[in-house]
Each structure stands twice: as structure tokens, then as C-alpha cells.
Amino acid sequence: MAITLEGDVPIDSVASPPSRLDIAGDRTFRGLTYVFSWMTIFLVLYIVYEIAGKAFPAIQEYGFGFVTGTTWDANRGEFGVFPEIWGTLYSSILALMLGGFFGVSIAIFLTQDFLPPKLEVVFKNIVELLAAIPSVVYGLWGIYVVIPALRPTANWVHEHLGWIPFFETSLSGPGMLPAAMVLSIMILPTISAVSRDALCSVPHRLKEAAFGLGATRWEAILGVILPTSATGIFGALVLGFGRALGETMALAMLVGNSNQVSLSLFSPANTLAALLANNFPEAGKLEEGVLMYAALILMAITLLVNLVGTAIMNRAQRRLSGGER
Amino acid sequence: MIMTNTLDSSIVAEPNTNGKNVVIDCKIRNLYYGKFRAVRDSHIPVEEGQVTAFIGPSGCGKSTALRCLNRMNDLVRGFRFDGHVHFRGKDIYHRNVDPVAVRRYIGMVFQQPNPFAMSIYNNVAFGLRLNRVKDDIPERVESALRGAALWDEVKDKLKNSGLSLSGGQQQRLCIARAIATEPTVLLMDEPCSALDPIATRRIEELMTELKEKYTIAVVTHNLQQAQRVADKTAFMYVDTSDGGRTGYLVEYEDTGQLFEDPKEEYTKQYIRGEFS
Numbered sequence: 306m307a308i309t310l311e312g313d314v315p316i317d318s319v320a321s322p323p324s325r326l327d328i329a330g331d332r333t334f335r336g337l338t339y340v341f342s343w344m345t346i347f348l349v350l351y352i353v354y355e356i357a358g359k360a361f362p363a364i365q366e367y368g369f370g371f372v373t374g375t376t377w378d379a380n381r382g383e384f385g386v387f388p389e390i391w392g393t394l395y396s397s398i399l400a401l402m403l404g405g406f407f408g409v410s411i412a413i414f415l416t417q418d419f420l421p422p423k424l425e426v427v428f429k430n431i432v433e434l435l436a437a438i439p440s441v442v443y444g445l446w447g448i449y450v451v452i453p454a455l456r457p458t459a460n461w462v463h464e465h466l467g468w469i470p471f472f473e474t475s476l477s478g479p480g481m482l483p484a485a486m487v488l489s490i491m492i493l494p495t496i497s498a499v500s501r502d503a504l505c506s507v508p509h510r511l512k513e514a515a516f517g518l519g520a521t522r523w524e525a526i527l528g529v530i531l532p533t534s535a536t537g538i539f540g541a542l543v544l545g546f547g548r549a550l551g552e553t554m555a556l557a558m559l560v561g562n563s564n565q566v567s568l569s570l571f572s573p574a575n576t577l578a579a580l581l582a583n584n585f586p587e588a589g590k591l592e593e594g595v596l597m598y599a600a601l602i603l604m605a606i607t608l609l610v611n612l613v614g615t616a617i618m619n620r621a622q623r624r625l626s627g628g629e630r
Numbered sequence: 631m632i633m634t635n636t637l638d639s640s641i642v643a644e645p646n647t648n649g650k651n652v653v654i655d656c657k658i659r660n661l662y663y664g665k666f667r668a669v670r671d672s673h674i675p676v677e678e679g680q681v682t683a684f685i686g687p688s689g690c691g692k693s694t695a696l697r698c699l700n701r702m703n704d705l706v707r708g709f710r711f712d713g714h715v716h717f718r719g720k721d722i723y724h725r726n727v728d729p730v731a732v733r734r735y736i737g738m739v740f741q742q743p744n745p746f747a748m749s750i751y752n753n754v755a756f757g758l759r760l761n762r763v764k765d766d767i768p769e770r771v772e773s774a775l776r777g778a779a780l781w782d783e784v785k786d787k788l789k790n791s792g793l794s795l796s797g798g799q800q801q802r803l804c805i806a807r808a809i810a811t812e813p814t815v816l817l818m819d820e821p822c823s824a825l826d827p828i829a830t831r832r833i834e835e836l837m838t839e840l841k842e843k844y845t846i847a848v849v850t851h852n853l854q855q856a857q858r859v860a861d862k863t864a865f866m867y868v869d870t871s872d873g874g875r876t877g878y879l880v881e882y883e884d885t886g887q888l889f890e891d892p893k894e895e896y897t898k899q900y901i902r903g904e905f906s
């Protein structure tokens with residue numbers, strides 16, 4: 306029971322303790338937030354449980370060999386997703402390098418007074434519109450525009466620099482490079498929007514400090530503003546990477562769906578998400594379990610990336626914001 | 631507030647410089663933020679090797695005038711300046727002068743401590759690196775930290791983040807950062823306003839020491855502080871006669887003279903505490 310502060314002598318003031326109703330409202334609200342957050346957690350666990358359950362027979366049958374195997378032959382019952390794991394990581398890393406570079410550059414361009422404020426808003430909205438384009442449209446654009454446009458250059462590069470592993474095949478159609486390029490455009494809005502927030506949250510007084518010491522604009526950006534917002538920008542990159550890992554439709558259309566492990570940017574490849582999208586329609590009982598196993602691996606990769614990303618961010622945050630290391 | 635302002639610019643005092651060497655000769659005719667006229671008709675010659683204090687009620691343009699001296703106001707959109715600021719005889723607002731170069735010779739310490747989110751050492755070395763100083767960086771960092779009376783407190787934790795220090799230590803770190811590059815003039819905008827009395831005293835002592843090597847211009851709300859540290863004091867006030875709130879220089883004098891025997895009526899009232 307609450308102790309009243311008034312006691313015997315009433316306090317002469319407009320201040321009063323919260324009413325019963327206030328307290329009840331507060332409790333209800335708190336209760337609801339608990340329920341909803343637990344429901345979310347439960348939902349995630351439930352999905353993982355279901356998928357793991359379906360995948361269990363396949364896990365028993367193929368074990369770790371599934372991760373290292375390189376053939377996928379439903380007729381002979383041979384399954385391995387190493388090429389898909391490779392393709393998923395390779396395409397995502399390429400997309401991250403491209404999308405990260407451009408996304409962070411755009412964020413810098415849009416926050417550091419390079420443009421008048423009105424234009425800044427216009428540009429920002431245009432970049433964010435990229436996120437509104439459906440994945441399948443990106444896929445079509447990739448097939449009909451990007452691949453034909455890339456082919457002459459790619460094949461020229463292959464002819465003249467073919468000894469470099471990255472260019473050791475020619476680009477005959479779908480392949481790693483067009484897939485990664487389209488993917489980078491797809492993750493660009495995420496990266497630039499989150500980086501923009503990070504850059505905007507750098508306190509103005511730090512900018513003043515840098516300029517007050519006689520830093521040029523670039524010295525201020527590279528020496529102070531980027532390092533200060535580094536954790537936020539890193540978070541943007543992790544988010545973008547996560548999106549790239551799971552992106553399905555555009556990749557299924559552009560990557561070539563071919564079980565190969567190759568460094569070549571021009572060779573067709575496959576990714577886990579594309580594999581799932583392409584194979585589930587005619588999957589039999591056994592193949593269903595195998596696909597669930599692949600799905601589990603994809604989830605594990607995404608989870609791992611997020612965990613490692615968060616851990617690195619936390620460490621950096623602690624180091625930046627003072628205290629012992 | 632007790633005054634109704636009906637002022638013309640005849641009230642603007644002609645500064646008295648005692649024939650000392652003037653490092654920065656600042657003459658503001660008009661200074662605008664967008665359409666807003668923030669300061670007018672103020673002539674403040676900052677003398678070499680002296681501490682010059684800016685006092686006056688809030689919003690009278692002390693910070694604005696100070697930030698004019700190293701072109702910090704250029705960062706503000708809509709800032710326009712009519713007048714001149716001569717640094718050792720050269721107009722820093724001349725269109726061929728790079729504001730970045732100006733700020734390397736005229737350093738600044740701000741009201742809120744603003745160390746960078748990097749180690750104490752790197753905070754101080756930052757300016758040295760900007761100036762492409764290659765030699766003796768550790769020695770210079772140490773002497774700057776000693777100069778800012780911070781060395782003994784941080785010498786064992788130079789690798790810790792600058793943000794891990796207390797407010798007063800952070801402000802001294804910012805002073806160290808500013809003096810590491812040996813600027814000719816150091817501008818300080820209410821450097822003690824976030825500090826307790828002890829830290830304030832240390833910074834005041836510091837200013838007195840620093841003026842051996844540098845020229846200092848300081849904005850302060852604390853009249854005792856101005857009396858303790860300043861050789862010259864500029865009193866600014868707000869003119870509301872034309873419907874705006876335009877700051878201007880009322881009186882610029884030797885500190886002792888200004889506080890004991892002010893010439894202007896407004897100065898008298900202000901230092902007697904009759905308005906704020």
C-alpha cells in the first residue's frame with residue numbers, strides 16, 4: 306500500500322499524488338508492452354523451432370556434409386550448399402562494398418552543407434524512393450538493362466585482363482557482377498538513410514571544434530565527423546549487409562542459378578535465398594527437409610552477422626564514450 | 631530593464647588603446663544573420679599580450695563579435711558582415727583570404743567543453759596533425775597539457791577517451807588542444823560557464839599565464855572574472871530603438887578604469903547590477 310505524503314497535516318499545494326486511474330493506466334500500459342515484446346520473441350523462437358523441426362530429417366541424413374558439399378542433384382539425392390553459401394556471401398560483400406561506398410558518400414553529401422537545405426531534402430527523398438521499388442522490378446531492370454549494358458565492357462575486360470581471377474570468365478548473361486550491382490542499389494537507401502541519421506547526430510559543437518582548430522571541410526569530415534559517427538555508420542553497413550544476405554527475387558533473376566564456386570565476377574552463381582525460391586515449387590518430401598536445412602543456414606548466417614555487428618558496435622561505443630577500455 | 635532606448639551612434643565610444651600593439655583590429659559596421667541585424671558600430675582593437683574581456687547582457691552580441699574575429703560565423707547560413715577585421719594589418723575578410731587559414735592563427739575555446747570522441751592524446755595532437763607538424767608531437771602534446779594545467783591529472787591515461795574526463799578537465803583539454811598549435815590569439819567564449827568555482831579559478835590563473843605567450847579575448851558573464859583576468863574590457867549593450875535587438879559597443883576601456891569610473895551611463899548601471 307502506498308504511503309501518503311500528506312499525513313495528518315494536509316499539504317497546501319496544487320501538487321497531488323497520481324490518482325488511482327493514473328496508476329491503473331500506467332500498469333496496464335506496462336503490462337501490454339511486456340506482452341507484446343514477449344510475443345515477438347516467442348514468434349521468432351516458434352518459427353525457428355518449426356523450421357528446425359522440418360529440417361531435422363535432412364540434418365540427420367546429411368549432417369555437416371551438407372554445408373561443404375558442392376552438388377545439388379535431387380534425382381540422386383545428393384545435396385550440398387557450399388556454392389550457395391559462397392554465392393550469398395560473395396554477392397553480399399560485393400554489394401556491401403559498392404552500396405556502402407556510395408551510400409556513405411551520399412549521406413556525407415546530404416548532411417555536410419554541400420547543398421542548400423531544400424535541395425538536400427529533395428535528394429534525400431529521391432534516394433529513399435529507391436527503397437520503394439519492388440524487388441522483382443529491380444530484377445527485370447537488371448535483366449533487360451544492366452546485363453546488356455555491362456556485357457561489352459565485361460567481355461573486353463575478360464579478354465584483356467582475363468589472367469586476373471576476378472575476370473577469368475566471360476559474361477554471357479546473368480552473373481555475379483550484375484547481381485551484386487543491382488543488389489548494391491537495393492541496399493543503398495538503407496545504408497544512406499541510417500548513415501545520414503548517424504552523421505546528423507554528431508553534435509554541432511564537435512564540428513565547431515574541428516573548424517575552430519582550422520580544419521578544412523574534408524579534414525573535419527574525415528578527422529572528426531566520420532570517426533564520431535563511426536558506430537552508427539557501421540550499424541548502417543551491418544543492416545545493409547543483412548538485407549543483401551536475404552534478398553531473394555532480384556538475385557534469383559540475376560545471379561544465374563548455377564552451382565559454382567568461382568571468384569570470377571562474370572560467372573553465374575547461386576545464393577541460398579535464390580536456391581530456396583527456385584526449388585520449393587517442385588520439392589518432394591525429402592527435398593522439403595533439405596530446403597529447410599538451407600533456410601536454417603541462411604538464418605544462422607544472418608543472425609551471426611547481426612550478432613558480430615552488434616558486438617563490435619558495443620565495443621566501439623564503449624571505447625568512444627569514455628571510461629576504461 | 632529600466633531604459634527606453636533612444637540612441638544614435640554618437641554614443642559609440644572611440645576606443646582608447648594607450649598606443650599598445652593591436653593584433654586584431656575589429657571594426658563591425660553591420661553584422662547580419664539573414665535579415666536580423668545582430669551587431670552594429672563596434673570598434674574593438676585587441677591588444678597584443680593582453681586579456682580583452684567582452685561583457686554585457688545576454689543576447690547583446692558578445693559571442694557574435696568574438697566569433698567574427700576568426701570567421702567562425704562563416705559557418706552560419708545567412709551570415710553577412712560589413713566592416714573589417716585586421717589581423718596584423720591584413721583584412722581576414724578579404725575575399726582572397728581562406729577562413730581556414732585564419733582559424734589556424736586565431737584559435738578558439740567554446741562555452742561547452744567539446745573534446746573529440748578520441749583519446750586525450752589524439753585530441754591534443756589533432757591540431758598539430760592538421761598543421762602537418764611532424765616533429766616532437768609527444769613533447770608538444772605534453773607541453774600543451776602542462777600549459778593547460780592538466781598534465782598531472784592525465785599523464786597516466788593519455789590513451790583514455792577525452793570524454794572520460796570531468797567537465798572542468800574537458801575544458802582544460804580543449805584549451806590544451808587550442809594552444810598546442812601555438813595560435814597567435816586565443817578566443818574564449820564563456821570558457822568557465824560550465825565549471826565549478828575551483829575549476830573556474832584554475833582557468834583564470836591559466837589565462838593569466840597564457841597571456842605571456844598569447845593574446846586572449848574572452849567573453850564572460852561574470853564581472854568579477856573580467857576584473858580578475860582582463861586588462862581591457864569591452865561593454866556591449868542592446869539597442870532596441872529601431873525595433874530590432876542590435877548589439878553595439880558602448881564602452882571599451884582599461885578594465886580598472888571601466889569598472890571604477892565608467893564614462894557611459896549604461897556601463898555604470900550594468901556594473902552596478904541595475905539590469906542584466
Ligand SMILES: Nc1ncnc2c1ncn2[C@@H]1O[C@H](COP(=O)(O)OP(=O)(O)OP(=O)(O)O)[C@@H](O)[C@H]1O
Nearest residue numbers: 663666668687688689690691692693694695706875
Ligand atoms: N547562428 C545564429 N543565427 C541567427 N541568429 C543568431 C545566431 N547566433 C546568434 N544569433 C542572434 O544574435 C544575437 C546575439 O547573439 P550572441 O550569441 O552573440 O549573444 P551573446 O551576447 O553571446 O549572448 P549570451 O550572453 O546569452 O551568450 C541574438 O539576438 C541571437 O539571437
Ligand SMILES: [Mg+2]
Nearest residue numbers: 692693694849
Ligand atoms: Mg554567447
